[in-house]
Amino acid sequence: MSTPAMILAQDIHKRFGDLEVLKGIDAEVDEREVVCLIGPSGSGKSTLLRCMNALEKFQKGHITICGHDLTGSKTNVNEVRRDVGMVFQSFNVFPHMLVLDNLMLAPMKVLKVSKAEARERAMALLEKVGLVDKAKVYPTKLSGGQQQRVAIARALAMQPKVMLFDEPTSALDPETVGEVLEVMKALAEEGMTMMVVTHEMGFAREVADRVLFMDNGVVVEQGPPREIFDNPQHDRTRAFLSKIL
Amino acid sequence: MTIDFGAVLPYLPVMLKALGISIEVTVLSFFIGSVLGIFVYLGRRSGLAPLRWLAHGFIEVFRNTPLLVQLYLIYFGLPEVGINLNPFWSTLAGMTLNNAAYTAEIFRAGIESVPNGLVEAAGALGMRFSQTFRFIVLKPAIRNVLPALTNQFIVLFLFSSVGSVISLNELTSALADLNQRTLRTLEIFTIGGILYYLTSAVIAGSSRLAERYLFRW
Ligand SMILES: Nc1ncnc2c1ncn2[C@@H]1O[C@H](COP(=O)(O)OP(=O)(O)O)[C@@H](O)[C@H]1O
Ligand SMILES: [Mg+2]
Numbered sequence: 001m002s003t004p005a006m007i008l009a010q011d012i013h014k015r016f017g018d019l020e021v022l023k024g025i026d027a028e029v030d031e032r033e034v035v036c037l038i039g040p041s042g043s044g045k046s047t048l049l050r051c052m053n054a055l056e057k058f059q060k061g062h063i064t065i066c067g068h069d070l071t072g073s074k075t076n077v078n079e080v081r082r083d084v085g086m087v088f089q090s091f092n093v094f095p096h097m098l099v100l101d102n103l104m105l106a107p108m109k110v111l112k113v114s115k116a117e118a119r120e121r122a123m124a125l126l127e128k129v130g131l132v133d134k135a136k137v138y139p140t141k142l143s144g145g146q147q148q149r150v151a152i153a154r155a156l157a158m159q160p161k162v163m164l165f166d167e168p169t170s171a172l173d174p175e176t177v178g179e180v181l182e183v184m185k186a187l188a189e190e191g192m193t194m195m196v197v198t199h200e201m202g203f204a205r206e207v208a209d210r211v212l213f214m215d216n217g218v219v220v221e222q223g224p225p226r227e228i229f230d231n232p233q234h235d236r237t238r239a240f241l242s243k244i245l
Numbered sequence: 246m247t248i249d250f251g252a253v254l255p256y257l258p259v260m261l262k263a264l265g266i267s268i269e270v271t272v273l274s275f276f277i278g279s280v281l282g283i284f285v286y287l288g289r290r291s292g293l294a295p296l297r298w299l300a301h302g303f304i305e306v307f308r309n310t311p312l313l314v315q316l317y318l319i320y321f322g323l324p325e326v327g328i329n330l331n332p333f334w335s336t337l338a339g340m341t342l343n344n345a346a347y348t349a350e351i352f353r354a355g356i357e358s359v360p361n362g363l364v365e366a367a368g369a370l371g372m373r374f375s376q377t378f379r380f381i382v383l384k385p386a387i388r389n390v391l392p393a394l395t396n397q398f399i400v401l402f403l404f405s406s407v408g409s410v411i412s413l414n415e416l417t418s419a420l421a422d423l424n425q426r427t428l429r430t431l432e433i434f435t436i437g438g439i440l441y442y443l444t445s446a447v448i449a450g451s452s453r454l455a456e457r458y459l460f461r462w
Contacts, residue, residue, distance in 0.1 A: 053369055081371040092366035096384045096462045105380060106370035138462040151366075158370060 006031050006066060006162050006193045007052060013060035014047055021047050022058065023217035029162070032191040036204035036225070039214035040240055045197045048214070049164050052195070053077075053084040066161045082110060085155030089167040091147040093139040099126070099150050100135040103157045111158065118157070125153040129183050145176025149183055156187075163187065165196040201245060205229055213237045246428070253432045256423050263419030264440050270337050270415065271402040278344030278401075279394075285349035286356070300349070307346035313407050315339045320411040332413035336405070344401055351393045355386035388460040395452035399445045416440060 007029040014022035021044045029035045037045050050056040052065055054077040063070040066083040094102050103122035107113040113121070126132045129149040139147050148168055155163060165184065169177040181203050188194055188207050198204060204211055205225045212222040215236050221228065229245075232238050288300030307315065320335040330338060359382050367377040387394070409418035420437040424430050 055365060055369065077368075078371045078373060081369055084369075086366075086369040088362060088366060090362050092360075092362040094363060094366075094381055096388070096460075106367075106372060109376050109380065110371040140462055155370070 003031055004067075005029060005064075006033070007063070007195065008065075009048070009052070009061065009063045011061040012048065012051060012058050012063065014044075014051060014056065014058040021217055022051070025061070025214075025217075025219055027212060027219065029193060029195050031193055033209045034188045034192075034194045034196065034207055036208040036211045037195060037197045037214060038199070038201070038204060038211060038240070038244075039220075043214045044217045045214055046166050049086075049166050049195065049197055052164060053081050053086055055086075078110070082158060083161045085158060085160035085163040087148070087151050087155055087163065087165045087168045089170050091139075091144070091151045091171070093147050093150050093154070095138070095140050097138075098136055099131065099139055099142075102139065102150055103154050106154070107157050121157055121159075122153070125156050128156075128186075129153045130179070143176055144172045145179045148172065148176075148180045152180070152183055152187075162193045162195070165194065165198070167197050167199065169198070169200060199244060201229065201241075213240065215240065248431060249429070250432050250436070253423070253427060253429050253436060256427070256433075257436070259423065260416065260419055260437065260440060263414055263416045264444065266333075266413070267402065267405045267408075267415040267417075268444065270333065270340060270408065270413070271398070271405050274337055274340035274344050274405075275398050275401055278341040279348045281341065281345035282348030283352055285345055286352045289349065289353070304346045304349055307343050308350075312339060312343050312404055313410065315343060316407055316411060332408065332411045335411055336408035336413045336415075339407075340401060340405065343404075344397070347397055348394065351390050351397060352386065354393070355390035356382055358389040359385050384460070388456070391452060391456055391460065395449060398452075399448055402445060402448065403441065 005028045007027065009025055009027040012022050012025040013020070025044075025048055027035075027048070037048070039045055047056055051058045051070075052063060054070055054075070065080065068075060068080040068083070070080065094105070097105065100119070100122055103125060104115070104118040107118045107121060108115060123132065123135065126135055129152060131146060131149055131153070134142060134146065134150075139150055142150065152168075168184070169180050172180065177200070181200060184194070184196070185203070185207050196204075196208070208225050210222060211225045211228040213220045213228060213232075220234050220236050221232065228237065229241065232241060285300045285303055288296045289304070291297055291300070316335060316339040319330060319339050320332065323330065363381055363385075364377055367381045372380070405415055406417035408415045409421060412418065416437060420433055424433045427433065
């Protein structure tokens with residue numbers, strides 16, 4: 001018996017005005033699977049990820065995620081987003097709230113969790129990302145790597161079924177990239193279902209179950225990391241990898 | 246007549262009482278008007294075209310006509326259609342509407358200064374538009390326009406002197422009154438000016454304190 005996919009995208013077409021950014025994307029992420037999405041800048045990776053939690057609308061195709069169907073206009077996007085955590089390249093931590101409050105706000109306001117429980121959850125998550133001592137600090141006082149770990153913990157505080165990461169380490173100083181990747185790796189090992197846009201090929205190779213290579217709005221090829229990295233089938237994949245590795 | 250501040254000092258309590266009314270009408274109109282200003286701003290970005298036009302028209306009218314004219318209309322004009330407001334309520338109404346039009350524009354600048362990434366992050370956490378606005382956007386937006394809001398507060402306070410033309414017993418009206426009684430124009434208006442100045446200085450100082458303690462991050 002196979003369980004239905006956590007994320008299933010079929011023939012997604014997306015355009016901004018006259019610019020067609022996604023040209024018929026098919027993608028699938030199963031439960032507990034980690035899928036890395038790689039490809040040149042401008043190929044539509046962020047747009048695809050943003051379609052999956054309804055931050056962008058798409059013109060054609062179907063997406064189901066955690067049992068929600070995003071196709072119908074009647075879907076309640078806020079209900080979808082409760083189940084789908086997202087981590088952005090630019091962290092987007094709430095600057096005017098203590099780290100602890102960053103983690104407590106959405107569970108209290110969206111899930112109506114009690115303050116005591118929200119605090120307990122938040123402290124447990126800060127422990128997990130190694131930032132317990134920063135609970136009562138404003139995020140503006142933290143390094144980029146620390147802010148991104150806060151952002152990950154904040155998304156996890158909603159107890160999502162799926163996590164989407166959009167280049168979570170691209171805006172970081174090289175010396176703080178590792179600490180963020182460690183947190184993501186631990187999450188993957190716990191069995192979190194993840195879709196990760198990344199340029200960290202070492203991470204993709206080690207953690208991903210599958211790698212999708214996207215170029216110019218289409219998925220050019222996909223497969224286990226060893227196949228994609230060591231034996232790419234398409235010229236475009238080879239050209240991209242030779243530039244980035 | 247020689248200059249003698251001692252001669253007008255006995256009237257200080259009268260002036261302070263009138264200053265109290267100036268402050269009262271300013272504080273009330275500033276806070277009610279600012280809340281109204283947020284709604285006017287939201288009206289301007291509404292998906293409903295009539296709401297947008299209404300909000301836009303409101304801002305245009307109140308920003309491009311003198312407060313004095315607005316006040317005359319409210320106090321002397323409205324009774325003709327059966328609405329009678331006493332001087333205090335008339336001044337409060339005029340200043341509130343005027344302040345709403347100005348703060349709507351200030352809030353627009355403030356809200357546009359909040360990075361869109363924060364709004365998206367809140368949305369991605371499942372927060373509704375109203376929750377995102379209240380918990381994520383409002384505080385950083387206010388901090389970013391605190392100097393402009395403070396300035397507006399002080400201007401509004403100084404404009405409360407228009408209440409004197411419809412015989413609201415605020416500070417300017419009291420000064421004119423005392424001037425007629427004592428004929429000590431220089432002394433009376435000097436002290437009055439100092440009272441206005443000191444109050445404005447307190448407002449500016451409070452704003453800096455708020456910046457340091459309420460909006461520190
Ligand atoms: N909001 C938008 N409006 C117009 N064009 C956009 C918008 N967002 C992205 N694009 C365009 O869509 C294309 C794909 O962008 P993106 O999904 O961000 O690519 P990637 O994440 O792979 O670098 C780019 O050409 C980009 O300029
Ligand atoms: Mg991108």
